[in-house]
Amino acid sequence: MKKLLALGLFLSMSAVSVVHAQQDPQYTQYMYNQNVINPAYAGTQENLRVTALYRQQWSGITGAPETITLSGSTPLGDRVGLGLSVIADNIGPVGETNVYGDFSYKLQVGDATTLALGLKAGATFFDVDLNTVQTTVPGDPLFSEQLNETYLNVGAGAFLYGSNWYVGFSVPNMLNSTHLDEDGLEFGSETQHYFLTGGYVFDLSENVKLKPHALIKGAFDSPVSFDVNTNVLFNEKFELGVSYRYEDSFSGLIGMYVTDNIQVGYAYDRVISDISVVSNSSHEVFVSFGLAFPRKVMQSPRFF
Numbered sequence: 001m002k003k004l005l006a007l008g009l010f011l012s013m014s015a016v017s018v019v020h021a022q023q024d025p026q027y028t029q030y031m032y033n034q035n036v037i038n039p040a041y042a043g044t045q046e047n048l049r050v051t052a053l054y055r056q057q058w059s060g061i062t063g064a065p066e067t068i069t070l071s072g073s074t075p076l077g078d079r080v081g082l083g084l085s086v087i088a089d090n091i092g093p094v095g096e097t098n099v100y101g102d103f104s105y106k107l108q109v110g111d112a113t114t115l116a117l118g119l120k121a122g123a124t125f126f127d128v129d130l131n132t133v134q135t136t137v138p139g140d141p142l143f144s145e146q147l148n149e150t151y152l153n154v155g156a157g158a159f160l161y162g163s164n165w166y167v168g169f170s171v172p173n174m175l176n177s178t179h180l181d182e183d184g185l186e187f188g189s190e191t192q193h194y195f196l197t198g199g200y201v202f203d204l205s206e207n208v209k210l211k212p213h214a215l216i217k218g219a220f221d222s223p224v225s226f227d228v229n230t231n232v233l234f235n236e237k238f239e240l241g242v243s244y245r246y247e248d249s250f251s252g253l254i255g256m257y258v259t260d261n262i263q264v265g266y267a268y269d270r271v272i273s274d275i276s277v278v279s280n281s282s283h284e285v286f287v288s289f290g291l292a293f294p295r296k297v298m299q300s301p302r303f304f
Contacts (some may be wrong), residue, residue, distance in 0.1 A: 025067040025089050027055065028243055028251050028267040028284050030197065030227070031213045031304055035071040036085050037195045038170035039102035040118030040159035042073035043081015045290070045302055047261075049073060053286040058271065058279035063092030079106050081116065095127040100155070100172075112162050120155035120172055151175070157195075164201040166304055170194065191219045199304050209233040211241075211303060229253070233303060239265070248273045249282065261290035 027033050033053050034041040050072040058064040066089075073083030083102030088095070100122030107115045128147040157170030171194050199213035211231040218224035231241030231253060241253035249272055255265035269282035 025055065025065070025069075025087060026057075026217070026245075027053065027067075027069075028227070028229075028245070028269055028282075029053070029253065029265055029286055030215050031199055031211075031229070032255075032263070032265060032286055032288060033069060033071065034159075034168065034197065034304075035073050035083050035102065036069050036087060037172055038118065038157040038159055038168045038197070039083065039100075039120035039155060039172070040104045040116040040157040040168065040170065042083030042102040042104045042116075042118060043075040044104070044106070044114070044116050044159060044161060045073075046075065046292075048291040049288060050291075051286060051288040053284065055282070055284040057282045058275060059281045059283060061279045064279065065089065065091045073102065080104070081106065081118075093129045095129075097125045097127075098153075099123055099125075100153075104159075109160075110162075114161055116159040116161075118157045118159065118170075120157070122153060124151045124153055125149075126151065163302075164203075166197070166199055168195070168197040191221060193217065193219050201303050207235045209236075209303065211239075213304070231255075236303075243267070245269075261292065263288040263290075 027036075030037065033051055035051065050070070053067075053069045055067040056064070057066070068088045069085065071083065071085035073081055075081050081102070081104035083104070085098075085100045085102065087098040089097075100120045102118060102120050104116045104118035107117070109115045126147075126149045153173050153175050155170065155172035155174055157168060157172070159166065159168040161167070171192055174192055194217070196216040197214070199211065202210040202212075204210050209232070211233060213227075213229045213231070215227040215229075216224060217226070225246050225248070227243060227245045229241060229243035229251075231239050233239045237257050239253070239255035241255075243251035243253060245251070249269040251267050251269045253265065253267045255263065257263050264287045265285065267284040269284070271280050271282060
């Protein structure tokens with residue numbers, strides 16, 4: 001029983017995100033990282049695009065969550081899109097790496113409206129180094145183990161969009177799994193999460209665009225969380241924004257199109273949840289590269 005209590009306390013302290021039904025990493029700049037959460041997004045832009053993102057959550061807490069994502073997608077002909085995403089998420093001694101391939105197929109459902117349907121398939125590599133965990137049960141063999149597990153997973157999504165708007169829905173992990181099972185008690189279980197996203201680009205003037213976005217995230221057995229965000233883009237080059245995550249944080253965002261094909265961004269989250277007594281901020285940066293295909297002219301520049 002002491003072993004179970006110690007393990008349960010460790011997992012609840014080192015993986016607070018699980019307690020808040022956020023087993024999947026969260027992103028403030030999700031609108032520029034949609035390939036990770038929705039396979040239908042793959043290939044919806046007219047060029048090959050690669051995005052790298054780094055998130056440091058709850059700055060100042062030892063062992064706090066850190067997430068690195070690398071994703072890329074490209075159209076293959078007029079209908080098919082292909083993508084690849086790698087998500088490395090670390091919380092204290094717990095490491096999880098997800099590697100997924102994405103496939104999407106586009107259907108023209110109106111003069112300027114496209115519906116993309118996508119599938120995601122890959123594997124989760126889960127690693128726990130319990131040697132680094134300090135416990136009040138000296139010599140406990142459980143805390144001298146290195147645990148390594150691999151799980152297969154699949155996901156699906158839909159992405160409906162026009163030239164200046166989008167709506168997406170996805171369940172990126174459809175298979176349930178349990179990372180640790182000690183004497184019949186399960187810890188660190190993966191559950192099915194769903195993501196509903198939407199956004200619009202308003203032309204306020206020739207040089208100013210208003211870009212509201214929203215994300216609703218939940219697990220089928222947990223409460224729902226949501227983000228609302230508004231960005232303002234100036235001269236199609238410089239971007240400022242604000243965001244709110246329900247009962248969690250307020251955020252400021254800044255971004256820039258360094259060139260037509262290179263975009264960078266930074267988000268600062270001011271934490272307002274209970275954890276603010278030990279950490280009041282999170283940070284996130286991303287860079288995105290686009291590669292135009294030879295002899296192909298961009299028909300409609302996209303800002304999401």
